[in-house]
Amino acid sequence: MLVAMTAMLVSVAELTNIISVVAILLCFCGMVLFIMKNMTIFWLHGEDFMFGGAVHNVQAPIPQMKMMKVHIPFTFKLQDSSRSSYQEIKCMVSSQENYRLLAFWGVSIRELHMFLWRPWSVISSAINQGVLLMGHYQQRGYEIKDVSHRDKIITMSLPKGPREPLDLGTPPRLCYPLVIFLVREPRDALHPDETVALINVVHIKDSVCTLPTSILAQYLKQANGQLSCLKQLYLATGNPVSYESGLEFVEGVDQLCVVCQYYPLSRALLPCRHTCICASCFNKLDTCPMCRSPIKSYFCIRNEEYLPECDRPGAPSTKPEPIAQWLQDRLTDFLGFHR
Structure with missing residues (x-):
């Protein structure tokens, strides 16, 4: 009888040690998660904490004006x-x-x-x-x-x-x-x-x-x-070119984009009416490269099939996602934040 009680007490002592170890491990994991959570918040919003909640304005997409083609005799x-x-x-x-x-x-x-x-x-x-x-x-x-x-x-x-x-x-x-x-x-x-x-x-x-x-x-x-x-459109001067890739000219528009000097210009900017850039460079600008006035809207003066499929505006990106970005997104999802 005494031997049985001794064995039971030893078992309880061992179980208590195991519970203590598990509790310590849980506390450690919780502390790690807490630290990671706060580090992630600081990583994502540290500028707001350090500089008083700066506001980051997201630029709205520039609208396209729908133009009707009219024949003028x-x-x-x-x-x-x-x-x-x-x-x-x-x-x-x-x-x-x-x-x-x-x-x-x-x-x-x-x-x-x-x-x-x-x-x-x-x-x-x-x-x-x-x-x-x-x-x-x-x-x-x-x-x-x-x-x-x-x-x-x-x-x-x-x-x-x-x-x-x-x-x-x-x-x-x-x-x-x-x-x-x-x-x-x-x-x-x-x-x-x-x-x-x-x-x-x-x-x-x-x-x-x-x-x-x-x-x-x-x-x-x-x-x-x-x-x-x-109303008159203002074209960029010069840049006559003949394309080896067989690109079509549309009503004499044979000039190159003033930004990339590769694709033909295809978009007229409003309200300045400068026609000087291609579709590929348009998404990288918010002001006219000729007069620096803000771009409020635009319309196309020719088709934009000259762009490769992957480079056309709105086309899904085919570049692999960086590992650092992938890890950050997974960690944000795990901690319950919205991306």
């Missing part, structure tokens, strides 16, 4: 604008359709813009009846009907009459010096998105307003009544 450019005057102004016109050119001198700014927003049926009827902008211009200029042709130079001058010279008012003026309509001749059926008229507003240098002669604005009228203001 007309082109209108000024020639020798430095020498232009009311006595002689030269312009170059081309058209892919039979068209009519109508010129008006001294057009009321307010009435012109109100008229342009009217439905195309109303504008077309006024053209056919010869009452376009009636009462809202000072002199009627040339009216030309022509068939489609390539670049042709047309010389215009202010008609001599009782109202010469034009009364445009003091700056800011109430009238445009010259407005030229290029109107497509009517056909049986027109698609609603087809371009039916190109309206060109021309400023002519004079003694009152000495700004150089130039095209102030160009407006595009579609058959559905939509009115759009055409």
